[in-house]
Amino acid sequence: MTFLNNTQPTPDAPLPRHTACPGLLRIVQARDGGICRVKLPGGRLSVAQALAISAAAERHASGVLEITNRANLQIRGVRGGEEEALIDALLAAELGPNNAGADDVRNLMLSPAAGVDAQQRLDVRPLAEQLLMLLESNDTLHRLSAKFALQLDGGESLAMLEHHHDLWISALDKQRFAFGLASVPTEALAAVTAEQVPALVKACLELFLQHASPKHTRMRHLLEQMPIDDFLATLQARLPFALEQTAEVLAWRRPAAEPWAHLGIRAQRQAGWVHIGAAPVLGRISAAQLAAVAHLAHSALYFTPWQSLLLRDVSSAESPALLAKLNALGLLTDSALPLARIVACSGSTDCGKGLAASKSDALLLADLLAGKGTIDQVHLSACTRSCAAAHVAPHTLLAVAEGRYDLYKRDSSSAGFGRLLARNLTITDAADTLTAQPRTMEAP
Ligand code: SF4
CATH class of the missing domain: 3.90.480.10 (Sulfite Reductase Hemoprotein;Domain 2)
Structure with missing residues (x-):
């Protein structure tokens, strides 16, 4: 078959x-x-x-x-x-x-602990099933790019809050979901009830497809051309219910997730289970x-x-x-091990775009950092495409040649990988420079 x-x-x-x-x-x-x-x-x-x-x-x-x-x-x-x-x-x-036709469109991220997380506001799995069915069964939505992605967040403590999603929906309480566009789940544009979420998603995606040019593969591309207030007003006109934009909703902020909770043992909401x-x-x-x-x-x-x-x-x-x-x-x-805090793309060994063997360089870096204390996350990327990390890591080593990297530090005031700390480092230089950096213990 x-x-x-x-x-x-x-x-x-x-x-x-x-x-x-x-x-x-x-x-x-x-x-x-x-x-x-x-x-x-x-x-x-x-x-x-x-x-x-x-x-x-x-x-x-x-x-x-x-x-x-x-x-x-x-x-x-x-x-x-x-x-x-x-x-x-x-x-x-x-x-x-x-x-x-539905393979590419199945991009709906949940917490891996959805349904059992000790901090979740509600179990989003039944709603996730509805949304996946909507995405798979609606031919119009199959025109979305393979990169177009949604996040459904139940307020879990184990949650990826660093990835920008084209549309995110986050539990505000047990009955309502806040949502936003082309961003991480933080400040909401408006809220809807749980029952209204499928209609909201459908209308949002259809509106995107109607206005996006072939070059607009992601929501952020469209919003560079269409003011977000115009998008929301058009969205509201298509919906049979009112989007909630009260002061309470606009002041809502998604509580922080627990950093590094994806490793090791954590209690589930069910007593006695982890x-x-x-x-x-x-x-x-x-x-x-x-x-x-x-x-x-x-x-x-x-x-x-x-x-x-x-x-x-x-x-x-x-x-x-x-x-x-x-x-x-x-x-x-x-999560304290250096190797657990390093991510690396396929690199030149397996990828034609790679300028360096980032996987083997990452192993060497982990060896050099062993015993030197807990480091902030480091991302080795063998070219600017950043396949291994959809977020900006606290530190990025960007390959410039075989065995050579520029080092960046995440900085909200700098675009891209952040502030350039040093150029053309060997992995040994990079280990020394990273060891000398103050530890912030930021989320990966
Ligand atoms: S980041 Fe670049 S080198 Fe690394 S896997 Fe992606 S395309 Fe290849």
Whole structure:
């Protein structure tokens, strides 16, 4: 069974969009072979699906998988001639969209702890299912770019609040959701009730598609041309209910998330139960590791936008032994370790755009920083595209040549990666410079 690829549209299907992003049905070539990206609803992968992906990655690819910063999973090193067999194996494991045109549009981020988080205002999973159904079943919305992304936030303490989403919706209390455009979930434009959220999302996305030119792939592009007040006024005119823009809503601020809560043991809202977070080194997990973790999970694994995974519904009594088993598999559960605080893109080894071997440089950097105290997060990017981090990290090492990097420090008054601290550093120089930096312990 193979879906029609979206390069072969049916008469009623939307025209194919040209995108360099991999998908489940669109395997994109890299230096190390094809990349097949599997989008996971809410980052969730059942044990059976994890075993199926693991087996497929070994059978049809290099056996290396990568957790993305949108909590999806991608299979690397897909062998030439085996693409269709891989896609069929993934579809048989029910990892595909409900129709071929809907693969790219499944970009809805939730907290990996949604439903069990101790601080959540409400369980957003039922609403998330409705929104995913809306995105997948509405052909008009399939014209959205593969990068266009939504966030549904239940107020969890484990939450990615650093990624800019084209549309975010955040629980203001148990009945209402605040929302905003092209930003992180902080200051709201207005609020709606929980029941009104699907209609709000549909109207927002249709309005975007109606006004966006082919060059406007993200909401921020449209808002550079269309004042946000005009967008809101047009949105209001399309809705059968009033957007709430009271002083209370406009003064609302999303409470801070708990930094580094994606690693280690955290209590769930259900007394006596915890979740355990663990990260494979630099976001890459082998097929064998994935299968081994699946055997430790009770029913599912939850992937996170920090390129890590979460095992949920673990009894407190069982948790120390499970943590030890994850460590024995080579996963990192201690956020104080330098290696747990470094992210790196594929680099020149696997990506034609890379100016440096960022993965191996990151391993060297972690070795050099070991024993020198807890550092702020460092992101090594082998070119300016910043594939490994959708946010600006506290420190960025941007490759300028093989083994050489410029170092930036996050700074809200500077664009891009932040303020330039030093140029053309070797990794040894970078370790020395980072060690000398004051530690802010900011969120990653
Ligand atoms: S950031 Fe650049 S070098 Fe790194 S994976 Fe992305 S495109 Fe390739």
